[in-house]
Amino acid sequence: MPSFATDAQMTQPPVPQLWAGDSNAFWRQRVDSRPIDQARTAALAQWDMAVGFPGGTRWQGAVYGQPIQIIPANAPRTPVLDDRRPFWDVITGKADVMLPLPPVIRREADPTCPFDKHWRATDGLSLFEAWVLRPKAWPFTGFACSDWAIWDLSRPWNAPGQPRGVVAGAFPHAPLVLTVEDCLSRPLDKALFLGLPDYSNAAPVGPARGTDGTLAAHPLRAGERLLLRSGALDRVRQQAGATSPAANLAMGLATHGLVLGDKTGSVAVVTMTQDQRWPQLLGPGLGLRLTDFVVLVP
Numbered sequence: 001m002p003s004f005a006t007d008a009q010m011t012q013p014p015v016p017q018l019w020a021g022d023s024n025a026f027w028r029q030r031v032d033s034r035p036i037d038q039a040r041t042a043a044l045a046q047w048d049m050a051v052g053f054p055g056g057t058r059w060q061g062a063v064y065g066q067p068i069q070i071i072p073a074n075a076p077r078t079p080v081l082d083d084r085r086p087f088w089d090v091i092t093g094k095a096d097v098m099l100p101l102p103p104v105i106r107r108e109a110d111p112t113c114p115f116d117k118h119w120r121a122t123d124g125l126s127l128f129e130a131w132v133l134r135p136k137a138w139p140f141t142g143f144a145c146s147d148w149a150i151w152d153l154s155r156p157w158n159a160p161g162q163p164r165g166v167v168a169g170a171f172p173h174a175p176l177v178l179t180v181e182d183c184l185s186r187p188l189d190k191a192l193f194l195g196l197p198d199y200s201n202a203a204p205v206g207p208a209r210g211t212d213g214t215l216a217a218h219p220l221r222a223g224e225r226l227l228l229r230s231g232a233l234d235r236v237r238q239q240a241g242a243t244s245p246a247a248n249l250a251m252g253l254a255t256h257g258l259v260l261g262d263k264t265g266s267v268a269v270v271t272m273t274q275d276q277r278w279p280q281l282l283g284p285g286l287g288l289r290l291t292d293f294v295v296l297v298p
Contacts, residue, residue, distance in 0.1 A: 002078055003103070003105065004105050004107065005105065005111055007110065008062075008063035008274060009063075009106055009110060009274045009275065009276075010275075010276050011276070012065075012067065012180065012274060013070050014181050015068050015070070015122070016124055018174060021154065025157065025175065026171075026191070026206070027175050027190045027259065028189065029191075030256060031225055031255070031256065031296055032255045034296045034297060035297045036227075036295065036296060037297045039219075040219040040224075040295040041219075041294045044219060044291050044293070044295065045291055047290065048289055048290050050267070050268065050288070050289055051288045051289060052267055052268060052269045052285075053272060053286055053288075055178070055275060055278030056274070057278075057279065059109075060114055061112040062110070062113065063109065063110060064109055064272070065108070065109065065273050066108050066120055066177050067106035067108070067110065067120065067273065068121065068122065068174055068179075068273060069102055069105075069122075070121070071100050071102050071121050071122070073123045073125055075100035077098035077099060077100050078099055079098055080097050080098070080143045081096055081142065081143070081144040081145075082145070083132065083136070083144040083146050084147075097150075099148065100121065100128065101119075102121070105119060106119075107119050107133060109274070110274065117131070118166070119145075120173070120174045122153070125152075125154070126150055126151060126152060126153060127150075127153055127174055128151075129148065129149045129172070130145040130147070130148040131145060131146050131147040131148070131166040132144075132145055132146035133145040148166065149164070149165045151165075151172055157172050157175075158171075167193075168210055168211055168213075168222060168261060168262040168263065169222045169259070169260070169261035170204075170209035170210035171208060171209065173261070173271070176192055176193035177271045177272065178192050178249070178272040179272075179275070180278070183249040183252065184281070186248060187251040188249050188251060188252020189252060189256065190252070190256055191225070191258060191259050192252075192256075192258050192270050193258070193259060193270065194258040194260045194261065194268065194269075195260075195262045195263060195270075196264060197263065197264055198215050199211075199213040199215060199222070199260060200215055200216070200219065200220055200221040200222075201213045201215060201216055203221070204221055204222035205223045205298035206224065206225055206298045208221075208259075212262065213263070219295065220260055221260070222260060223298070224295060224296075224298070225258070225296045226257050226260070226290075226294065226296070227255075227258075227293060227294050228250060228253035228257065228293055229292055229293065230254065231292075232288060232293075236250035236286050237250065239287075240286075245281040246285075249282070250286060253288075257293070258270065
């Protein structure tokens with residue numbers, strides 16, 4: 001029976017390129033030639049806050065980050081219950097989805113998992129994402145989750161029959177998670193996932209197909225693409241060194257940017273892997289704020 005990790009992942013194993021055959025995946029598209037939405041960019045001044053890159057840091061017994069587990073093809077499947085079902089349906093003990101849970105399950109912010117208990121894994125053929133994956137006690141002993149997505153990596157992420165995903169923006173999460181290999185020795189070449197404490201309740205834009213924003217006046221909508229200003233890029237390069245991982249990361253933020261996809265507890269956060277090399281690689285951080293970015297026209 002699989003069990004949950006009782007310690008934090010020290011090093012994230014290299015993650016294969018997800019959707020390698022899809023050259024049009026939105027997160028791999030350079031957007032530095034797209035027009036700027038001047039009104040929404042100016043409005044960010046009223047909602048300014050620090051943008052955190054907290055990979056590998058500790059908080060209340062947890063280590064921040066999203067493990068992305070690499071599992072063998074045709075790994076055995078474990079029955080998992082949809083925890084949204086009514087109580088009397090649960091008593092039947094019928095599994096709702098069969099997931100290839102590894103012997104040791106690593107979730108977001110191991111070992112205490114104070115956040116959304118996301119689980120991510122790939123076997124190279126499919127991408128598995130689950131939300132609030134947790135042990136399930138009587139009357140169904142085993143595992144339960146509150147949502148899941150099984151993406152077919154041989155077809156575009158938004159092809160007919162693909163799922164909607166387990167983040168509010170209703171697009172894949174794992175391909176937008178920052179890994180050490182993404183910026184260790186080369187400029188970042190993909191967009192990253194941004195979460196905010198709250199954002200606009202207007203209809204989603206860009207790749208987003210859903211939203212959990214509640215604010216009528218906020219300038220950013222689900223799916224909004226933000227691009228780092230050249231002045232902020234220069235500042236990071238001067239402070240960290242032109243060939244440092246921090247500079248490589250900032251260069252990607254100036255070409256591919258961030259995509260807003262969900263709410264966070266109380267801070268603006270870019271999703272990173274759970275990897276305890278991050279503090280050493282990024283040093284004191286990038287020191288970025290929302291106003292260091294421009295908002296692009298969808």
